[in-house]
Amino acid sequence: MLSKDGEIRRDESCIDYAGKDVIIFPCHSQKGNQEWRYDHNVC
Incomplete structure (x- = not known):
């Protein structure tokens, strides 16, 4: 689920991406590599 903080x-x-593999990592609520955006215009 996409949280209000973009996680x-x-x-x-949380889903975490630091430039290599996408991993599951404990949430830290500091955004950065755990911040995601959903674009309704992209299919």
Whole structure:
């Protein structure tokens, strides 16, 4: 689920991307590599 902070999270785990592999990592709420945006105009 996309949180109000832009995190893709489930419970305390977030999708994290630091330039290599996409991983599941504990959420830290500092955005950066855990901040995601959804664009309704892209299909």
